[in-house]
Structure formats: C-alpha cells, structure tokens
Amino acid sequence: MILIYSHKITPRVRYIFKHIVTRTLLIPVSFTSKVEEFVAHNGPKISYTKTPLGNEFFIKSNDLLFEQGVNDLEIIINKWDNVPCFFATNVKSSIPFDIFAASFYLISRYEEYLPHVKDIHGRFTAEQSLAFKKGFLEKPVVDIWAFKFLQVLKENFPDYEYSRRSYNYISTVDIDNAFAYKNKSFVRSVGGFLNDIFRFRILNVISRLAVNLNIKADPYNTFDQFLALKKKYKVKTIFFFLVGDYTTFDTNVSVAKSKYRLLIKEMVDYARVGLHPSYFSMQNSALIKKEKERLEGITNTPLKSSRQHYLRFSLPETYQLLIDLEIEEDYSMGYASNVGFRAGTCTPFYFYDLDFEIQTPLKVFPFALMDTTLNDYMKLTPKQSLGRIRDLRNEVKAVNGTFITLFHNETLSDYLRWKGWKRLYESMLKIATS
Known part of the structure; x- marks a missing residue:
C-alpha cells in the first residue's frame, strides 16, 4: 500500500490516483491530508501538493485536480524520455510532469466538454483532439506514463512487492445489417x-x-465463421445487435422477423451479446430504454454492455442515460475516422462525470481500431491494415493493456468492398492472441 498526501483530497484526486496506481499498476493506495500522519508513515508514500514536506517522493501538483467544472487550459507539450507529456513540474518534483493531472485530462475527456465543432453526425472528431494535433493518438500514453512511473517507484521503494497485470484481447462485432438481402x-x-x-x-x-x-x-450471414474463429483462437467476443426501428441510418432487419430473433438467441448461447443503440438514441433516454427492453425480451437476460451506433455519443449526456438504464459497460470510446486511443489509454476505466464531479459505475472499454476506419476512412488495403493492427497491438502489449478491436459481420463476407478482409480478421486474431 502507498500512502498519498495532498493538501486537499478531492474526488478528482481519488479517482485518478486509484486508476493509475491501483487499477493500472495494481498497487493499493490510501489518502491523507494530515501532515503528521504522512510523516509518521513508515511504508511507501508520495506527496502530491505544491511544495515538498521534506525529502519524500514528491510530485508537484497542477491545479486541475483541485478545480471544479471545465476551463480552457493552455497545454504545452514536453517530453519524458521521448514520450509526449504535459503539465510540466519543477526540479524538486520526482518526475518532470504531473502524470495525474495529465492522465485525468485525457481519461475524463475534458476537451470534449469544451466548445468544439461537431461532424455531420454530431460527433467530436479526432482532428480536434490534443492527441491528434500533437501526434500521439496511436500511443496509449496514460499507460506508458504509468509504467515509466512504476520504474521510478521501484527505484525509490525497492523493497515493496509489485504485481504485474496481464495483456488481454477482446474482439467486438457490431451487427448493423445481419443480412444483406x-x-x-x-x-x-x-x-x-x-x-x-x-x-x-x-x-x-x-x-x-x-x-x-x-x-x-446471404453474404452477411458470417456468424458461424465468427464463432468458429472464436473457438479456434479462444477469443473473448462480444456481439452488439442493432434492434432499433428502421431509419435512414438504422437499416438492420426488423426484430419482428423470426430469423433475426433466432439468430440473436443463438449468439447468446456462444458469446456475449450487447446492445447497439440506434442512430438517434444519443440523447434520447426513452429510445435506448425501448431498445434495451426489446433486446432483453429476445435474450431473456439483463443487458449490461452497449456501443452507440455510428459511435454517436455526447459527453456527459449519453453516458448519464446509460447509467440511468443500468448499463454497466460502454464500448463506444474510439474514433470513426482514425485508429488509436481516444482517451489516451488501453485500460478500461470508470467514467468520471465532470458535471457532477463523481466517479460513476459505468466502465468504459476503449477500442483501438475499427474495420471501416481502415477501409473507408484511411483507404488501406487488408495488407496495409494488418501492419497498422500489428503496431497498435504492440503498443498495447508493451504495457500489458486491453486490446479491443471493432469489426462488423459483413467484413467477413469477402463481398464487394470487403474482398480480402475475412483473411485479415483471422490474421488479426493470430497477432492479437500470440
């Protein structure tokens, strides 16, 4: 256990220290704002404040974790051994930047609360993000920082017994169109x-x-192929089914069709099933509730996972709706136009609501890449895509993170624009699980 001292223990401080130190580095933490308690503590301890108390392990704090609400911040990028970082500290600090404030800024999606121009689908775009502008979108910098921080901790507290987490892979599949014809x-x-x-x-x-x-x-009926590959490579797979009513953007088979209902029931027997809330559900609680109940009526099990169709979500509104409907896991955290790490991390994290300044029970699972991003936006061939997939997987593996990919059932059809992508999916599974 590491004792953390700060002049003020705010919800933000508790949240990000527990995420970095406990959930990422597997080290329990406790907090104190009493100097005498901190000084008397004999085990590993860190002070997180403006000036050191003595010669202890000290990180100079930025103001971000002691504020409320959202402000327009000036961010200057520095380097920590060639790794981009920001919120620089001073020479007295044990590391050259405030890792906790910088991590909080990325993981809370602070920048998405600031005024920004949305794309035609009402989404925050990659191009407006700090990670894209500064060239680190394809690196899980929060996890890289955490493991560099771990090395510094080991140098300062060599007698402490450290655990190490395991690399994990999850294949997720969106069912926008279960059948082509x-x-x-x-x-x-x-x-x-x-x-x-x-x-x-x-x-x-x-x-x-x-x-x-x-x-x-039917070319899009590739579900047996997914299940066969799931079994072959022992891959955790989640299918997200779109069950909304027909609109211009929601063109799936009607759930009134018995074949579609039977397909969903069959998938429940072999894999996890989640909800794919429809295009116009982003700020519509009644619509998500209707679709959740509709899918639960087919699966006869409570639904705990979801991913927004078209990755349309608005913070914090969409996540607040999911929490109200007792959704426990969201898999929407990624960009349609770019691969990489939208929240700067490959570690699932609890959504921090900047409106209410609380950690919520909604766990966010950020994905690293999507098939349509590689094919439609980046215009890559399957061979070129495999190179990008390998690079992203290596970034995640280096920090023993969770590598999550997003494919669609039609990708395995080898039909029209998806020629060659069935082979790519299996090659990706080999890389991801090796």
Whole structure:
C-alpha cells in the first residue's frame, strides 16, 4: 500500500490516483491530508501538493485536480524520455510532469466538454483532439506514463512487492445489417432491387436474386465463421445487435422477423451479446430504454454492455442515460475516422462525470481500431491494415493493456468492398492472441 498526501483530497484526486496506481499498476493506495500522519508513515508514500514536506517522493501538483467544472487550459507539450507529456513540474518534483493531472485530462475527456465543432453526425472528431494535433493518438500514453512511473517507484521503494497485470484481447462485432438481402420486407427488397438496376450494379442484382432464390447464402450471414474463429483462437467476443426501428441510418432487419430473433438467441448461447443503440438514441433516454427492453425480451437476460451506433455519443449526456438504464459497460470510446486511443489509454476505466464531479459505475472499454476506419476512412488495403493492427497491438502489449478491436459481420463476407478482409480478421486474431 502507498500512502498519498495532498493538501486537499478531492474526488478528482481519488479517482485518478486509484486508476493509475491501483487499477493500472495494481498497487493499493490510501489518502491523507494530515501532515503528521504522512510523516509518521513508515511504508511507501508520495506527496502530491505544491511544495515538498521534506525529502519524500514528491510530485508537484497542477491545479486541475483541485478545480471544479471545465476551463480552457493552455497545454504545452514536453517530453519524458521521448514520450509526449504535459503539465510540466519543477526540479524538486520526482518526475518532470504531473502524470495525474495529465492522465485525468485525457481519461475524463475534458476537451470534449469544451466548445468544439461537431461532424455531420454530431460527433467530436479526432482532428480536434490534443492527441491528434500533437501526434500521439496511436500511443496509449496514460499507460506508458504509468509504467515509466512504476520504474521510478521501484527505484525509490525497492523493497515493496509489485504485481504485474496481464495483456488481454477482446474482439467486438457490431451487427448493423445481419443480412444483406434475406429477411427484408417486400418493399425494401423491391426497392433495393430497383435501386441496383438503376445504378447498374449488376453484381448486386445477380447476388440479390441468387440469395432470395436460395441458390447461395446471404453474404452477411458470417456468424458461424465468427464463432468458429472464436473457438479456434479462444477469443473473448462480444456481439452488439442493432434492434432499433428502421431509419435512414438504422437499416438492420426488423426484430419482428423470426430469423433475426433466432439468430440473436443463438449468439447468446456462444458469446456475449450487447446492445447497439440506434442512430438517434444519443440523447434520447426513452429510445435506448425501448431498445434495451426489446433486446432483453429476445435474450431473456439483463443487458449490461452497449456501443452507440455510428459511435454517436455526447459527453456527459449519453453516458448519464446509460447509467440511468443500468448499463454497466460502454464500448463506444474510439474514433470513426482514425485508429488509436481516444482517451489516451488501453485500460478500461470508470467514467468520471465532470458535471457532477463523481466517479460513476459505468466502465468504459476503449477500442483501438475499427474495420471501416481502415477501409473507408484511411483507404488501406487488408495488407496495409494488418501492419497498422500489428503496431497498435504492440503498443498495447508493451504495457500489458486491453486490446479491443471493432469489426462488423459483413467484413467477413469477402463481398464487394470487403474482398480480402475475412483473411485479415483471422490474421488479426493470430497477432492479437500470440
């Protein structure tokens, strides 16, 4: 156990010290604001305040963890042994920057509360983030800082027995369209057929006819392949099902279709199933509640995990809705346009609500990459994508973090724009689990 002294123990101080020291480095902490208690303590101890009390392990504190609300901060990037960092300290400090304030800034998504321009889907964009602007989006800097900090702790407290966490991999799959052509309504099927003819998509027309005449399987029905690969590589896999009503952005099969309901029931037997709240649910509690109850009615189990469709979420509103609906885990933390670490970390963390200044029970699982990011936004080939995946996995493995990937069922179809991506998915599993 490490004793932490600070002149004021705020909710922010407790939150980020427990995340860095306890959840990331597996070292229990306790807190005190009494100088005499800190001085009398014989074990490992750290002072986190403006000036050192004596010759102890000291980190000069930035004001961020002692404030409330959100302010526009000036951030200057420095380097700690070639690792970008900010909130520099002085020569008396045992490390050259306030690791706790900097980590809190990234993990709380402080910058997403500040005024910003949203994209066409109402999202905070990667390009506006500090990590993108300063070139460290593809590095889990919070975890890198934590492990560098651990080395300094070991030098100062060599007799303490340190534990080390294990690397972890989670494959997540979003089901935006369970079937390409099957189980659609008559109106949608005819409309799709006419649209393909009008746009001269001859291959689509042929495939649509062949699937609906039961000559070939629906290309998006790749669920057996996912389950076979899950079993082969012993991978933890979570399927997020979209069960919202049809809109321009929610084009999945209707849950009224028995084949779709049976598919969901079958997946529950072999893997974890989560909710994929629909496009317009971002600030609509009634809509998420309806869809949650709809999916729970099919699975006959309480749903604890979710990921927003189109990664549309607004902080803190969307997360507050999920908490009210007793969702315990969210997997939306990532960007559509860029791979990397939106919150600067590859460690799941509890959402800190800057509106109410409390740690919430919602655990956020940040993902490192998405298939459509690599294919549609970055325009990478499967071979080029594998290189980026390997780089990201190596970053996570170096800090024994949790590597989370986001794919879609259609990615394994090898159909149209997804040619070659089925092989990529299996190659990724080999890399992720090796």
